[in-house]
Amino acid sequence: MTHSEIIVLLRSRFGDAIGQWHDMSSDNAYQRQMGSYLDVTEPGVIQKLAFFLRDEKGLEFNNLILLSTLDNSDGSLSVVYHVESTQYQHELTFKVTLPRDNAKVPTVCTVWSHANWHEREAWDMMGIRFEGHPDHRRILLEEDYPGHPLRKDFREPDFYHGMKVPY
Amino acid sequence: MPEILERRTIIHSTLHTSAPIQEPEMVEPRRLHTEEMVLNVGPQHPSTHGVLRLEVILDGELVVDVIPHIGYLHRCFEKHAEHMTYPQVIPYVDRMDYIAAMSGEHGYVTAVERMMNIEVPEKVEYIRVLFAELQRIASHSIAIGTYGLDAGAFTPFLYLFRDRETILEMFEKTCGARFLYNYMWIGGLSHDLHPDVLPMCREFVKQSRATHKEINNLLTFNHIFMERTAGIGVLDPQVAINGGASGPMLRACGVKWDVRKNDPYSIYDRFDFDVAVGSSEYATLGDSFNRHWVRMQEWEQSLNIIEQILEQYPINDTTDVQSAIPKRIKPDGEIYSRTETPRGELGFYIVGKGDVKPWRVKPRSPAFSNLSLLPLISRGYLIADLIVILGSIDIVLGEIDR
Numbered sequence: 001m002t003h004s005e006i007i008v009l010l011r012s013r014f015g016d017a018i019g020q021w022h023d024m025s026s027d028n029a030y031q032r033q034m035g036s037y038l039d040v041t042e043p044g045v046i047q048k049l050a051f052f053l054r055d056e057k058g059l060e061f062n063n064l065i066l067l068s069t070l071d072n073s074d075g076s077l078s079v080v081y082h083v084e085s086t087q088y089q090h091e092l093t094f095k096v097t098l099p100r101d102n103a104k105v106p107t108v109c110t111v112w113s114h115a116n117w118h119e120r121e122a123w124d125m126m127g128i129r130f131e132g133h134p135d136h137r138r139i140l141l142e143e144d145y146p147g148h149p150l151r152k153d154f155r156e157p158d159f160y161h162g163m164k165v166p167y
Numbered sequence: 168m169p170e171i172l173e174r175r176t177i178i179h180s181t182l183h184t185s186a187p188i189q190e191p192e193m194v195e196p197r198r199l200h201t202e203e204m205v206l207n208v209g210p211q212h213p214s215t216h217g218v219l220r221l222e223v224i225l226d227g228e229l230v231v232d233v234i235p236h237i238g239y240l241h242r243c244f245e246k247h248a249e250h251m252t253y254p255q256v257i258p259y260v261d262r263m264d265y266i267a268a269m270s271g272e273h274g275y276v277t278a279v280e281r282m283m284n285i286e287v288p289e290k291v292e293y294i295r296v297l298f299a300e301l302q303r304i305a306s307h308s309i310a311i312g313t314y315g316l317d318a319g320a321f322t323p324f325l326y327l328f329r330d331r332e333t334i335l336e337m338f339e340k341t342c343g344a345r346f347l348y349n350y351m352w353i354g355g356l357s358h359d360l361h362p363d364v365l366p367m368c369r370e371f372v373k374q375s376r377a378t379h380k381e382i383n384n385l386l387t388f389n390h391i392f393m394e395r396t397a398g399i400g401v402l403d404p405q406v407a408i409n410g411g412a413s414g415p416m417l418r419a420c421g422v423k424w425d426v427r428k429n430d431p432y433s434i435y436d437r438f439d440f441d442v443a444v445g446s447s448e449y450a451t452l453g454d455s456f457n458r459h460w461v462r463m464q465e466w467e468q469s470l471n472i473i474e475q476i477l478e479q480y481p482i483n484d485t486t487d488v489q490s491a492i493p494k495r496i497k498p499d500g501e502i503y504s505r506t507e508t509p510r511g512e513l514g515f516y517i518v519g520k521g522d523v524k525p526w527r528v529k530p531r532s533p534a535f536s537n538l539s540l541l542p543l544i545s546r547g548y549l550i551a552d553l554i555v556i557l558g559s560i561d562i563v564l565g566e567i568d569r
Contacts (some may be wrong), residue, residue: 024502026284034503064411066503066531068527070518086408112409112411113411114409114410117535140237149243150245
């Protein structure tokens with residue numbers, strides 16, 4: 001399926017929760033394919049959307065390639081999902097934007113188990129809560145690390161457990 | 168005295184009496200008390216292949232659950248990348264997957280080139296693919312050799328390291344570094360191919376084919392090795408795709424998925440090679456043996472690609488390998504670009520905002536996703552099998568922790 005067909009299908013099913021399609025105007029065909037993305041305006045719908053993308057006949061996005069996060073530096077954070085279907089060989093990128101002080105989104109690791117560690121990393125690095133995640137711990141940093149380092153306004157602490165941090 | 172010993176004594180004394188044999192008096196043994204035990208493996212343990220800590224919950228010798236703890240080698244790649252210019256990120260990419268630094272660089276520069284729509288000279292593409300495939304053989308040599316060590320075979324490791332040395336020598340002659348190269352630059356390469364490399368490469372292909380055969384005899388079809396790995400850590404193909412497995416881990420399940428074929432980059436569409444998949448001929452599909460077997464086959468396919476490069480290489484082409492390097496690197500927009508490294512699908516999600524520094528660089532590290540499947544495939548096996556399963560995933564902690 002092409003991107004436009006997928007979007008028409010999603011709009012008919014989810015209505016206003018599906019936002020704008022950002023088409024990457026690039027000279028490179030690969031970037032047009034893999035750099036364009038869909039906005040999802042309603043964070044609460046993510047899990048239902050994920051199930052729909054995975055299970056709907058003709059879509060079958062069975063592979064979550066990557067779950068990544070972005071700090072947009074305007075008071076919002078984004079979660080970016082890259083999904084593909086190994087059967088039909090089509091990809092889709094969708095983004096959900098969340099307020100920085102209350103960043104919460106339903107987990108998709110019930111849909112793609114690959115998301116489990118990536119969501120833990122997103123919590124660790126960007127401080128996004130994934131509701132319903134079975135193992136919501138930090139993954140790379142210590143459990144008591146202050147703050148979420150990949151946020152653009154993060155300042156490293158002067159001391160951590162009595163050790164001087166800037167060297 | 169514990170009751171179980173007491174019971175034995177009673178039976179013993181009954182048998183040695185002169186009286187006619189009677190039914191021995193049975194004492195009901197108290198139920199043996201068992202409980203689950205937590206065993207800590209690593210982070211400083213040779214069989215964890217780096218600084219990985221596994222919290223293993225055992226019932227006797229049976230693995231009930233494994234909880235991997237990672238992050239001991241976290242060097243803030245993503246944060247650093249936001250403070251560097253695009254070319255300055257390349258040395259950091261080297262240090263992610265330090266066993267296959269060339270493949271990592273190839274992935275990163277391809278992503279930025281696609282963002283900026285740079286056409287790379289043909290000669291550069293040939294050198295890149297040649298080095299990426301040599302690196303794949305070097306990386307698989309380590310994977311196969313250390314896997315032999317895990318299973319108790321020492322000799323293959325030495326043979327493989329001897330051959331790997333030739334590859335490192337070729338890299339050293341060309342760019343001066345043996346391990347972490349900073350060789351592939353955005354739009355070009357740091358140095359032209361050293362004139363000795365192509366003859367060395369011809370010799371190497373012959374030597375490597377012989378070693379491949381030898382390793383197959385010595386390790387792959389060794390009865391002890393097969394007994395040790397076959398049917399251990401079986402992964403279902405659907406679960407593998409759902410769990411984000413890639414590379415040999417996914418192909419061992421019989422899924423024919425290779426980024427070089429399914430989403431071709433560079434000049435891989437010019438070469439004729441097969442995608443190696445696991446087979447149920449020797450062992451169960453998706454088990455540890457098949458992951459090793461896929462690596463063995465991929466080694467052979469890489470040699471095929473190298474032979475084709477040696478035939479097609481534009482030897483009289485005097486293009487400057489730095490001619491296409493752009494003066495200004497300020498890409499705008501975003502991209503997800505992926506390449507096939509020895510460990511699987513290495514992707515880079517890069518967001519640029521028209522600045523010299525990237526806004527965000529997020530790698531999809533294949534070993535991270537593959538390791539997250541470890542608890543799933545090691546439950547119910549013995550603790551000794553856990554080491555074999557872990558070895559078959561072929562993890563590099565530099566890439567997992569970034």
